Amino acid sequence: MWKILGRIAKTGIATEAPPAAAAQKVGAGETASVPRLHQEILDILGRALTIRAVDAGSCNGCELELNALNNIYYNLEGLGIKFVASPRHADLLLVSGPVTRNMVLAVQQTYAAMPAPKLVVALGACAIDGGIFGANYATLGGLAPVLPVDHVIPGCPPEPVDILAGILDVVRRRLPPESVPHV
Secondary structure (H helix, E strand, C coil): CHHHHHHHHHHCCCCCCCCCCCCEECCCCCEECHHHHHHHHHHHHCCCEEEEEEECCCCCHHHHHHHHCCCCCCCCHHHCEEECCCHHHCCEEEEECCCECCCHHHHHHHHHHCCCCCEEEEECHHHHHCCCCCCCCCECCCCCCCCCCCEEECCCCCCHHHHHHHHHHHHHHHCCHHHCCCC
């Protein structure tokens, strides 16, 4: 036991530092921090937003980043944004991965079960254009041939702050201009 404690004392902390709350690049010259994104989402939504996430055949990289949104640092549920199991309760459909031929019907049925107005977001390079998988015998490529896409969040996989910014962007674009506060 002393040998292990000595090794721990000699090695020190071997974990990575937590993400900094400093500004991160979001898009064309725009910077965003997690607290600012939180406040803007709360200002715009003013109520809960429910998301139905569908994995249409991904490598699970995007799902890991989605799970990170539920941790204590990003605190998605504290903003009133929740993931739901039923598309009947969803405001936004978030699809990750290339759409495999086996998932086409499931994705279309999920979209059909959602109440109007329906928001659809393609999450990651695979959902946008097929990514490294492309269109082949097993996949149709991106989500656009299957459903009307309102917004895309690029990346392989996109970081949680980019996903937050993408959710904010799609909600901001779909709301009437008079209801969107100027921050």
